[in-house]
Structures are given as structure tokens and as C-alpha cells.
Amino acid sequence: MTTGTAKDLTETIVVCSLEDLPEGEMRLVEADGRKIGVFHAADGELYAIEDRCSHDDGPLAEGEFDPGACTVECPRHGSLFDLRTGRPKTLPAYVPVETFDATVEDGNVKLEVD
Amino acid sequence: MATPETKIKKLDPKLAEQEALKDIGADYEQKFGFHDPEGEYIYKAPKGLSREVVESISEYKDEPDWMREFRLKALDHFEQRPTPTWGGNLGQIDWNDIHYFVRASEKQSRNWDEVPDDIKKTFDRLGIPEAERDFLAGVGAQYESEVVYHQIREDLEKEGVVFLDMDSGLREYEDIVREHWATVIPPNDNKLAALNSAVWSGGSFVYVPKGAKVEMPLQAYFPINTENMGQFERTLIIAEEGSDVHYIEGCTAPVYSTDSLHSAVVEIVVKPGAKVRYTTIQNWSQNVYNLVTKRAMAQEGATMEWVDCNLGSKLTMKYPSIYLLGPEAHGEILSIAFAGNGQHQDAGGKVIHGAPKTTSSIFAKSISKDGGRGSYRGLLEVAKGATEARSKVVCDALLLDEESRSDTYPTIRIDESDANVGHEASVSKIGEEQLFYLQAHGLSEEEAGKTIVNGFIEPITKELPMEYAVEMNRLIELQMEGSIG
Numbered sequence: 064m065t066t067g068t069a070k071d072l073t074e075t076i077v078v079c080s081l082e083d084l085p086e087g088e089m090r091l092v093e094a095d096g097r098k099i100g101v102f103h104a105a106d107g108e109l110y111a112i113e114d115r116c117s118h119d120d121g122p123l124a125e126g127e128f129d130p131g132a133c134t135v136e137c138p139r140h141g142s143l144f145d146l147r148t149g150r151p152k153t154l155p156a157y158v159p160v161e162t163f164d165a166t167v168e169d170g171n172v173k174l175e176v177d
Numbered sequence: 178m179a180t181p182e183t184k185i186k187k188l189d190p191k192l193a194e195q196e197a198l199k200d201i202g203a204d205y206e207q208k209f210g211f212h213d214p215e216g217e218y219i220y221k222a223p224k225g226l227s228r229e230v231v232e233s234i235s236e237y238k239d240e241p242d243w244m245r246e247f248r249l250k251a252l253d254h255f256e257q258r259p260t261p262t263w264g265g266n267l268g269q270i271d272w273n274d275i276h277y278f279v280r281a282s283e284k285q286s287r288n289w290d291e292v293p294d295d296i297k298k299t300f301d302r303l304g305i306p307e308a309e310r311d312f313l314a315g316v317g318a319q320y321e322s323e324v325v326y327h328q329i330r331e332d333l334e335k336e337g338v339v340f341l342d343m344d345s346g347l348r349e350y351e352d353i354v355r356e357h358w359a360t361v362i363p364p365n366d367n368k369l370a371a372l373n374s375a376v377w378s379g380g381s382f383v384y385v386p387k388g389a390k391v392e393m394p395l396q397a398y399f400p401i402n403t404e405n406m407g408q409f410e411r412t413l414i415i416a417e418e419g420s421d422v423h424y425i426e427g428c429t430a431p432v433y434s435t436d437s438l439h440s441a442v443v444e445i446v447v448k449p450g451a452k453v454r455y456t457t458i459q460n461w462s463q464n465v466y467n468l469v470t471k472r473a474m475a476q477e478g479a480t481m482e483w484v485d486c487n488l489g490s491k492l493t494m495k496y497p498s499i500y501l502l503g504p505e506a507h508g509e510i511l512s513i514a515f516a517g518n519g520q521h522q523d524a525g526g527k528v529i530h531g532a533p534k535t536t537s538s539i540f541a542k543s544i545s546k547d548g549g550r551g552s553y554r555g556l557l558e559v560a561k562g563a564t565e566a567r568s569k570v571v572c573d574a575l576l577l578d579e580e581s582r583s584d585t586y587p588t589i590r591i592d593e594s595d596a597n598v599g600h601e602a603s604v605s606k607i608g609e610e611q612l613f614y615l616q617a618h619g620l621s622e623e624e625a626g627k628t629i630v631n632g633f634i635e636p637i638t639k640e641l642p643m644e645y646a647v648e649m650n651r652l653i654e655l656q657m658e659g660s661i662g
Contacts, residue, residue: 141254141365153360154474157502157531158560 078165078172084109087130094176100124101165101174102146105131109165110146111174118142118156222278228252231375234278238344238378241351251364251374258368264523264554265492270466275438277376277409333391338422339384340395343411346382353384357415361444361472361500370470373409373442380410380441385420385451394423394456394642412443416451416479423454425642437465439490445473447481449503454482458645460652461490463519469495477503477532484640487514487524488652496554498527501535501563508537511637513649515656516549516581525555525586530566530596541572542634545581546656552584553602561592569599575633576606577626577657627654 076094078101084090089102091114098114100123110133114124121139128135133146142156149162164175222230231252235245260267333340339350347354364374385391416422439461447453453473461467467490473481483497499508510526528537543551553572574583585602607629615625631638631650638646 136363136365138365140367141363143363153363154472154500155363155366157500157529 074176076174104133111163111165113161117158225273251371254365255371264494265521336389337386341382343380343382369440369468377409377411380412383414385416385422387417388419390421394425396425408439414445416453418448419450421452425456439467441469443471447475447479449477452480456484458486460488465490467493471497474500475506478505480507482509485512492521494523496525500529502531504532505534510539512541514543516545516551518547521550523552525553527556530559530563533564537568539570544575546577548580550582554586556588559591559596567597571601574604
């Protein structure tokens with residue numbers, strides 16, 4: 064499903080049903096030519112970040128996900144990112160990655176992409 | 178017995194200086210070629226790396242669970258990563274033919290009298306007590322994998338400055354350690370950092386509280402003394418806001434017939450307005466692989482300085498790095514590498530400008546002789562948003578004969594149009610005219626050569642504390658002997 068106006072150009076994507084994304088899991092989707100990881104953390108919230116580390120373009124979202132700490136570790140060089148803010152908590156990355164709004168609507172996980 | 182401090186007060190400063198300098202270079206072979214008999218170890222892990230070895234190290238040290246998990250995870254990273262194929266040749270390292278942990282002494286000693294005789298003898302040859310009597314603020318001497326002797330001046334303790342070996346630091350300041358641990362160099366950063374993370378032992382923990390200025394340099398020695406024993410020290414320095422500290426490490430190693438591995442990790446966090454200088458003089462024996470990851474993070478208005486002198490070893494791969502992450506942070510890297518016969522010094526530095534108005538400089542000098550190879554490998558990066566950044570990179574190489582080799586691999590990435598970045602590189606040989614000029618002034622050919630080389634590295638040696646500068650010049654002279662004519 065795609066909505067949006069010429070004004071804000073926001074695209075809304077249905078990722079999957081909430082049942083298919085239980086706590087502690089991550090789902091990878093493709094939108095507008097880039098990959099985005101949608102995470103279901105232990106606090107019950109959904110978080111989404113671009114699947115590309117700001118350090119060396121590594122597949123960040125596919126790294127080790129810690130649902131309790133709400134972090135993901137880049138599998139390439141080990142930078143740890145806070146999923147809530149997209150900010151790296153450890154080097155070698157030092158630039159935040161892009162974050163996206165993920166919500167639940169009618170039992171489905173939806174993602175808003177600029 | 179009187180403590181070293183009380184002796185300092187009684188000595189005339191000039192006499193003390195002469196005392197400290199009298200043996201430098203005079204007994205080089207004994208001083209740096211020591212080889213104490215093996216067999217006096219309390220614990221020595223079997224060769225090779227496995228979950229059992231890692232778990233036994235952690236258990237032996239009675240570490241908290243999170244550290245054991247950290248080590249095991251790092252071991253997975255180490256096993257999954259291929260051996261790097263860039264830089265030097267690491268293909269000859271047999272990872273399974275190394276002792277990853279050896280413990281020489283049962284307990285930590287704070288007083289020189291308590292240090293076991295064998296170990297004391299080794300350090301006597303290194304001249305540590307003399308040095309300490311003169312101007313050391315504290316000594317943390319790493320014999321094999323564990324620091325056995327550690328003393329810190331009482332006034333530092335009163336200021337809240339912590340200078341411990343890393344194992345004690347973890348025990349006594351677990352919260353501070355855990356907060357900063359592996360935030361600068363995560364275990365998955367590279368294969369060697371992963372190895373260190375899995376089997377680390379010893380190293381220093383330095384914590385300088387807000388506003389504290391440490392007048393005297395903190396010093397530690399790291400010799401390797403067991404055949405085929407890796408040395409994997411881990412150092413963490415935290416300089417709180419507005420503080421100032423100078424840390425010096427000296428590394429020496431005895432001569433052995435088979436290859437040894439040294440793979441350290443040094444992490445430094447320089448908080449706003451603080452200043453840290455980290456000086457290294459490394460003089461490894463010629464069979465040591467010296468593969469070290471050193472990185473510092475400098476926050477707003479902070480200053481980080483690496484002074485790195487690399488001598489000896491079979492292969493050194495070391496590129497001290499500085500991440501300038503706050504506005505107006507400043508970084509400096511001074512590096513000297515001397516590559517002799519059969520040696521490859523792959524050294525350099527990295528500076529990443531990640532914030533506006535940050536400044537940096539890298540000065541690297543290499544000397545190659547008798548077929549040695551000196552490489553400069555560096556990175557200068559100015560990130561998007563790091564406006565008004567300024568940096569200067571200078572790398573000079575001196576080749577002493579036709580067989581030697583010098584390479585330069587400078588990488589510069591700039592994402593801001595107003596960055597001011599300068600890069601200079603030169604390669605030169607000792608000129609006939611220079612030699613002739615000095616000889617015309619009464620120097621022998623050999624003396625003339627030494628003078629030229631000492632002049633070449635002088636901009637960096639002048640940054641060293643006096644004792645180290647003298648020793649550095651002496652070491653260079655020894656490397657130079659017989660190289661001219």
C-alpha cells in the first residue's frame with residue numbers, strides 16, 4: 064500500500080503482520096531502492112533504521128540485535144547503534160544512521176519512508 | 178626501607194640526572210637482550226586458542242560474567258575473520274603455536290622489595306629503579322602477561338587519579354571500566370583486536386578525574402620473555418573533563434629463536450577540554466610480530482597526542498588513530514620507524530575529523546637500512562559537517578642504501594569544501610655532500626651518518642622526556658653502526 068501527497072512525499076509501506084514480527088525479531092524490507100530493518104524491541108516498541116552502517120556501508124540491520132538494550136551491532140566492524148536514535152554508541156562509526164517511523168495499524172506493521 | 182620518593186628528595190637533581198643517564202646505552206646487549214630462564218611460571222596456558230583456553234583465563238582471573246561473555250564473543254569474531262592480506266606478511270603466523278596466557282608471579286607487588294628476585298633482575302637490567310627514583314610518577318611493569326610491580330605516588334591517589342594494571346582496574350573500578358570498555362575499539366574492529374579481546378591480560382587502567390592535572394608522566398614497561406608467548410595487554414585511559422595526563426610505555430623484548438606475537442589494544446577517551454599524550458618507545462627483538470590497535474576519541478576542545486617510536490620487530494603494523502568528535506578538538510601524531518635487515522615497519526597514523534573547527538597534524542619519519550622496509554600508511558578524513566577543519570600531514574623517508582625500501586600509502590578523504598589540508602612527502606638518501614661537509618668539520622664518516630640521522634628524527638625526539646630522548650638516540654646509533662661506508 065502506498066499513500067502520500069505531493070506535499071510531503073511520504074510513502075507508507077506495509078511490512079508484515081505484527082504476528083510475523085514478534086519481540087526480539089527483525090524484518091528487512093526494501094523501499095525506494097534501499098534496505099530498511101524493522102526491529103521489535105523488548106520494550107514493545109518498533110524501531111526502524113537503514114540497513115547501511117555509516118562507517119563502511121556494512122549491512123547494519125543484519126547484525127546482532129539486542130532487544131533489551133535496543134541496540135544492533137554492525138557485523139562488519141562492530142559499531143554498536145542505538146535503534147531509538149540511530150546514533151552509534153561505539154566507534155569506528157561516529158555518524159548516526161537514518162531512522163524511520165514504524166507503527167502498528169490494523170494488526171499490520173507499517174513503515175513511513177521519506 | 179626508604180621508599181623511592183623519599184630518596185628523590187635527598188638526591189641533588191643534577192646528580193640524580195647523571196645517575197639516571199649513566200648506563201643508558203652502555204650495556205645494550207645485557208639491557209635489551211636479556212633472557213631469563215624459563216620455568217618459574219605459576220600458570221601457563223597450553224598452546225593454541227579455544228573456548229576452553231579463553232574460559233580458563235577468565236576463570237583464573239575470577240572475572241565477572243560480562244567479561245567472560247565478551248571474551249568468548251570476541252573469540253568467535255577472531256575465528257570468523259580471515260587473516261589480513263594487506264600491510265605486512267602475516268601468513269607465517271601459526272595461531273595455534275602460541276601460548277596465550279602465562280602468569281609469572283602469584284601476587285601483585287606495590288613495593289620493589291616484594292618483587293621476586295628473578296623478575297627484579299630483569300627490571301634492574303632495564304634500569305627501571307633508577308628511572309623511577311628520578312622522575313617516574315609510577316611504574317606498572319608488565320612481566321609476561323601480568324603486571325607484577327606497580328607503584329603510584331600518593332599525591333596522585335589523593336587527587337583521585339587511578340593508575341592500575343588492567344586486571345586490577347576491572348576488579349576495583351568495574352563500573353567505570355564497563356562504561357568505556359570497547360567503546361573505542363570494539364572486538365569486531367579487526368582480527369587482531371578480536372584476538373586481544375578474547376585473551377587480553379594486563380595492560381594499564383588510567384582514570385584521571387575532572388580537572389586533575391598529572392604533572393609527572395605515568396610509565397609502564399612491557400617486556401615479552403617467554404618463547405612463543407603472545408602478549409596481549411589492554412590499556413584503557415579515561416581523561417575526564419579538563420584533565421591532563423601523559424602516559425609512557427616502553428617495550429623491550431629478549432631475543433628468541435622462534436617468532437613471538439605482540440598484539441595490544443589501547444583505547445583512550447579524552448573528554449571535553451582534556452589533554453592526553455601517549456608516548457611509546459618500542460624496541461622489540463627481531464622475531465616479534467607487533468600488531469597493535471591504538472585509538473583515541475577526543476571530544477569538544479580536547480587534545481590527543483600520540484608519540485610513537487618503532488624500532489625492532491620482524492613486522493610492525495601500527496597506526497595510532499584519533500577521532501576528533503567534538504568542535505575544536507585537536508589531534509597530533511608523531512611517528513618514527515626504523516627498519517633494519519629483515520624488518521618491515523608498516524606504521525603511520527589516522528585522524529578523522531568528525532566535528533567543526535577540528536585541527537590535526539601527522540608527522541611521520543622512517544629510516545630504512547640493510548634491506549629493511551619502512552612504510553607509511555595513513556588516513557586523513559574530513560567528514561560531512563566537519564567545517565573549517567585544518568590538517569597537515571608530513572611523511573619523510575630516509576633510505577640509507579640501495580637495498581632498502583620505502584613506501585607511502587596516504588589516504589585522504591574530504592567531504593567539506595572549506596577544509597584546509599596539506600600533505601607533504603619526501604624520500605631522501607644521505608647525500609655525499611652532507612657527509613663531506615661534516616667530515617670536513619672533523620667527524621668520522623660514521624659519526625657524520627649518525628649526526629644526519631639524529632638530525633632527521635630530531636623534531637620527534639625533542640618531544641620525548643629527556644631520558645627517553647637520550648635512549649632513542651642511542652638506539653638509533655646502535656642500529657646505524659657499520660651502515661656508512
